[in-house]
Amino acid sequence: MRYAWTIVAVLLVAGCATKKGFEVPGQAFGCPIGDAKVSSMEDLVKLKVAMEGTRTTVVPTEMRCSKSGDLLKIDANLNNDSRSVKRISYKFRWIDREGMRAADEEAWKPLLMYENSNLVINTVSPTGKAADFRLILRSQE
Amino acid sequence: MNRPARMHRLAFPLLAALALAAGCAQEQTRYGDAKGVETVNNQFGSTDLQMIAESMTRSMLQAPVIVAGNLPVVTVQEVKNKTSEYIDTRAITDSIRSEMQKGGKVRFAVDAPGMNPQIDEIKRQQGEYYAKEHAVEKGQMVGAQYRLEGNITSIVKQVRDTKDVYYKVNLQLWNIRNGLLEWSDEKEIRKTTTRG
Numbered sequence: 001m002r003y004a005w006t007i008v009a010v011l012l013v014a015g016c017a018t019k020k021g022f023e024v025p026g027q028a029f030g031c032p033i034g035d036a037k038v039s040s041m042e043d044l045v046k047l048k049v050a051m052e053g054t055r056t057t058v059v060p061t062e063m064r065c066s067k068s069g070d071l072l073k074i075d076a077n078l079n080n081d082s083r084s085v086k087r088i089s090y091k092f093r094w095i096d097r098e099g100m101r102a103a104d105e106e107a108w109k110p111l112l113m114y115e116n117s118n119l120v121i122n123t124v125s126p127t128g129k130a131a132d133f134r135l136i137l138r139s140q141e
Numbered sequence: 142m143n144r145p146a147r148m149h150r151l152a153f154p155l156l157a158a159l160a161l162a163a164g165c166a167q168e169q170t171r172y173g174d175a176k177g178v179e180t181v182n183n184q185f186g187s188t189d190l191q192m193i194a195e196s197m198t199r200s201m202l203q204a205p206v207i208v209a210g211n212l213p214v215v216t217v218q219e220v221k222n223k224t225s226e227y228i229d230t231r232a233i234t235d236s237i238r239s240e241m242q243k244g245g246k247v248r249f250a251v252d253a254p255g256m257n258p259q260i261d262e263i264k265r266q267q268g269e270y271y272a273k274e275h276a277v278e279k280g281q282m283v284g285a286q287y288r289l290e291g292n293i294t295s296i297v298k299q300v301r302d303t304k305d306v307y308y309k310v311n312l313q314l315w316n317i318r319n320g321l322l323e324w325s326d327e328k329e330i331r332k333t334t335t336r337g
Contacts, residue, residue: 068208069210071202091176103243105176106195109178109188110178110188124199126202126240126244127244128244140178
């Protein structure tokens with residue numbers, strides 16, 4: 001009986017030690033991370049976001065993913081904490097399980113962000129072959 | 142020297158200088174980025190077409206009839222242009238069809254404009270020059286289960302140095318058998334041009 005209670009206690013502690021968003025191996029906040037070490041939202045954003053061309057001061061602050069059938073759904077929160085309107089463009093790059101391109105390069109999509117604002121951009125992968133992604137940002141100014 | 146004569150003497154060197162300047166102003170052609178953001182003017186452009194096609198495709202991929210995984214057969218009908226400018230709406234539906242086809246979740250049946258070439262080819266293969274076992278038989282075409290149609294509208298406002306154009310594209314996927322609307326979505330775009 002004593003040992004049963006010990007086992008229950010160990011299991012409870014193990015359950016509490018799991019951080020929300022990291023329950024599934026290879027995923028963080030629902031987003032695929034492969035073998036990368038991700039322990040926070042900041043790590044996830046750093047892993048998934050790239051800047052191309054002219055860099056922008058708009059920064060992604062949160063990212064969450066889920067599965068819609070075999071398609072990957074992504075929500076990314078962008079933050080403009082400057083006092084001026086920012087114009088950026090963005091696109092998603094889709095990667096398959098082998099690390100190769102899962103779909104054609106997307107077109108750049110223009111976005112206007114008001115001063116001191118947050119905006120959530122969302123998308124769905126174009127094909128079930130897409131197992132991972134990158135969010136690419138650039139300034140339009 | 143009188144004035145007309147002086148002007149006459151200046152005319153030739155002036156014309157020669159202008160001709161030289163015009164010759165030096167050479168055109169230069171370079172390839173650009175087909176997927177880049179285009180802001181040449183506020184008329185309907187390539188970026189608008191690309192944004193609409195991508196947005197509509199990604200939305201349609203999540204429609205229950207598509208997600209069901211039965212490879213539904215769709216025919217593309219007209220997207221009406223209700224704006225005041227020329228827009229090739231066929232380009233929008235061609236892009237959507239191309240991306241949906243690559244996604245592998247939908248099949249497309251020949252649409253109305255494509256029927257004549259389709260029938261002509263079938264008739265051609267009924268001729269005596271084709272081996273019957275290698276020719277396409279009549280009466281084998283697959284009918285569509287759903288039809289895709291829509292419209293694009295715009296609201297244009299201009300005052301002094303500012304021109305604002307708002308586009309709205311609406312697409313619908315209708316069940317041909319029972320007339321139910323299976324999916325619908327809209328995409329809005331706003332472009333503003335200011336002078337000075």
